[in-house]
Amino acid sequence: MAPLRRGVYVLYWKHTIVYAGKALNTTLRRRLGEHSRKIAGRQNITLDDMTCRFLTIDSDWFVRAAEDTLMTGYKPLWKYSGLGNHIPGIGRPGIRICRWDQEFPAQ
Numbered sequence: 817m818a819p820l821r822r823g824v825y826v827l828y829w830k831h832t833i834v835y836a837g838k839a840l841n842t843t844l845r846r847r848l849g850e851h852s853r854k855i856a857g858r859q860n861i862t863l864d865d866m867t868c869r870f871l872t873i874d875s876d877w878f879v880r881a882a883e884d885t886l887m888t889g890y891k892p893l894w895k896y897s898g899l900g901n902h903i904p905g906i907g908r909p910g911i912r913i914c915r916w917d918q919e920f921p922a923q
Contacts, residue, residue, distance in 0.1 A: 836886035
């Protein structure tokens with residue numbers, strides 16, 4: 817279980833780095849819990865396919881720098897799509913469906 821602290825994390829899908837993120841104004845436990853719930857409600861993916869690693873960091877600046885370094889250095893597969901859109905009105909005509917939502921539609 818992730819700690820109640822800020823930091824950075826990396827998600828792996830089938831042993832491949834797919835996402836890197838930060839928990840800055842929240843905790844690693846809360847942020848990873850959000851991702852777990854989202855993954856559990858999707859098709860074509862299970863929590864058993866996923867693993868993660870995290871690093872706790874006290875300084876806001878270092879959290880941001882570490883996330884940028886992970887994104888730049890590893891170029892995770894879901895770098896730009898994240899784990900789905902958070903755009904109000906998603907599904908309306910003209911709104912582009914992100915890669916995550918296409919590959920792993922809601923159940």
